Amino acid sequence: MKTLFLNPPSFDGFDGGAGSRYQARREIRSFWYPTWLAQPAAMVPDSVLVDAPARGLSVESVVKMAHGFELAVLHTSTPSFANDVRIAEAMKAANPKLMLGLVGAHVAVNPGPSINASTAIDFVANGEFDYTVQEIAAGKPLADVTGITYRADDKVIRNADRPIIEDMNALPSVIDVYRRDLVIEDYFIGYLEHPYVSFYTGRGCKSRCSFCLWPQTLGGHRYRTRSPEVVAEEVAKVKTYFPQVKEIFFDDDTFTDDLPRAEATARLLGKLGVTWSCNAKANVPYETLKVMRDNGLRLLLVGYESGNQQILLNIKKGMRVEFARRFTADCHKLGIKIHGTFIVGLPGETRETIEETIRFAQEINPHTIQVSLAAAYPGTSLYKEAQENNWLRRPAGDVVANDGLQISSLEYPHLSHQEIFEALATFYKRFYFRPRKIGEITWEMLQSWSMMKRRLREGAEFFQFLRQRNDAS
Numbered sequence: 001m002k003t004l005f006l007n008p009p010s011f012d013g014f015d016g017g018a019g020s021r022y023q024a025r026r027e028i029r030s031f032w033y034p035t036w037l038a039q040p041a042a043m044v045p046d047s048v049l050v051d052a053p054a055r056g057l058s059v060e061s062v063v064k065m066a067h068g069f070e071l072a073v074l075h076t077s078t079p080s081f082a083n084d085v086r087i088a089e090a091m092k093a094a095n096p097k098l099m100l101g102l103v104g105a106h107v108a109v110n111p112g113p114s115i116n117a118s119t120a121i122d123f124v125a126n127g128e129f130d131y132t133v134q135e136i137a138a139g140k141p142l143a144d145v146t147g148i149t150y151r152a153d154d155k156v157i158r159n160a161d162r163p164i165i166e167d168m169n170a171l172p173s174v175i176d177v178y179r180r181d182l183v184i185e186d187y188f189i190g191y192l193e194h195p196y197v198s199f200y201t202g203r204g205c206k207s208r209c210s211f212c213l214w215p216q217t218l219g220g221h222r223y224r225t226r227s228p229e230v231v232a233e234e235v236a237k238v239k240t241y242f243p244q245v246k247e248i249f250f251d252d253d254t255f256t257d258d259l260p261r262a263e264a265t266a267r268l269l270g271k272l273g274v275t276w277s278c279n280a281k282a283n284v285p286y287e288t289l290k291v292m293r294d295n296g297l298r299l300l301l302v303g304y305e306s307g308n309q310q311i312l313l314n315i316k317k318g319m320r321v322e323f324a325r326r327f328t329a330d331c332h333k334l335g336i337k338i339h340g341t342f343i344v345g346l347p348g349e350t351r352e353t354i355e356e357t358i359r360f361a362q363e364i365n366p367h368t369i370q371v372s373l374a375a376a377y378p379g380t381s382l383y384k385e386a387q388e389n390n391w392l393r394r395p396a397g398d399v400v401a402n403d404g405l406q407i408s409s410l411e412y413p414h415l416s417h418q419e420i421f422e423a424l425a426t427f428y429k430r431f432y433f434r435p436r437k438i439g440e441i442t443w444e445m446l447q448s449w450s451m452m453k454r455r456l457r458e459g460a461e462f463f464q465f466l467r468q469r470n471d472a473s
């Protein structure tokens with residue numbers, strides 16, 4: 001079947017793409033690559049991948065595309081679900097013969113309610129969807145495809161689940177799809193060099209953080225990986241296809257979950273002479289950090305979440321604050337930059353723990369930070385815990401406001417959702433508006449004209465973001 005893979009248009013600047021962990025409008029223009037959709041797109045001949053938010057495509061232009069295809073696979077998320085269903089309905093109205101399926105974490109954990117949301121939806125994928133979609137696109141009857149919930153006349157039928165993929169090397173590279181269908185300059189992440197390319201070299205994370213969406217929905221808790229040699233081949237391909245790329249980001253949940261593999265991969269990357277970065281937990285030993293640094297590692301994206309030990313225990317982070325301190329000091333010593341991510345409003349949060357975490361962030365001083373509001377996504381143990389304890393302020397799904405900005409979906413008897421919401425801006429201001437940080441950023445801007453232009457644009461976007469939040473509150 002002639003197949004369209006679509007990341008649908010959404011709120012202005014909405015980053016809900018497959019690589020995005022927090023689907024929301026960002027503080028500054030940011031887009032992750034639609035890596036999850038690109039994978040089956042690499043397995044379906046003559047398919048087309050359209051990433052509407054990153055391309056700035058309108059709903060009308062996307063709906064028009066419905067005519068040229070027999071199958072459309074839309075990636076959806078909890079915050080964008082209602083909007084994505086409306087787009088699915090408009091596409092079906094434009095081309096009633098179009099078979100239409102939804103994929104992603106939201107439908108994987110809510111297959112029944114998701115397919116019942118509209119008769120325009122023919123199937124939803126119940127988990128990893130690469131081979132599922134490949135089979136459907138090859139014309140296999142829906143009744144024979146494992147891993148889906150589908151519509152047959154007036155009935156909704158859930159087929160047997162599909163086992164998760166074990167042989168990650170067997171999946172074709174997404175880099176060919178990036179070259180075929182994407183404009184890599186569309187993809188911005190504030191802390192990565194531009195243009196960058198990101199993709200997965202493995203799926204799953206060994207940790208069990210209660211809020212974390214992907215391992216609890218699509219990826220699982222075993223880190224399933226491609227071999228270092230296959231990763232190096234993909235990176236070599238990036239170099240050949242996109243000589244303008246300045247950095248490669250490995251979007252695996254925790255690239256450092258398998259230390260020997262991380263070191264072996266780093267050594268191969270070193271031979272290729274590329275600059276790269278990845279997600280890491282704050283427990284990587286100095287020796288491994290050094291091997292990675294010596295072989296082109298520029299930056300680590302590290303989820304600290306909180307500076308309060310009890311909160312880390314509450315969310316099952318499997319991390320001690322002292323380890324995080326030592327790890328960060330090691331990275332500073334080695335010259336590895338860190339983008340640190342923090343969350344306000346996790347279980348156990350109080351005004352005092354927010355203060356403690358802000359001070360912790362100031363003390364360890366990552367190069368840049370991202371602060372998110374705790375979001376209880378359906379399918380996570382945090383969501384269950386929030387339901388049981390009556391912490392959910394709004395009905396399920398309201399993790400963003402109508403304009404796509406994140407709102408606090410949780411509140412506690414001792415801490416209102418408004419206080420949690422306001423803490424985010426306070427956190428950013430107290431981290432960035434310090435003489436030390438202002439000095440660091442100014443120095444960085446003075447190093448190059450392109451960095452100067454970029455940081456000025458991001459600064460303007462950041463102040464606009466703060467103003468919009470202010471208005472919203």
Ligand code: SF4
Nearest residue numbers: 205207208209212253
């Ligand atoms: S370590 Fe990171 S990716 Fe793994 S479960 Fe925790 S938050 Fe998610």
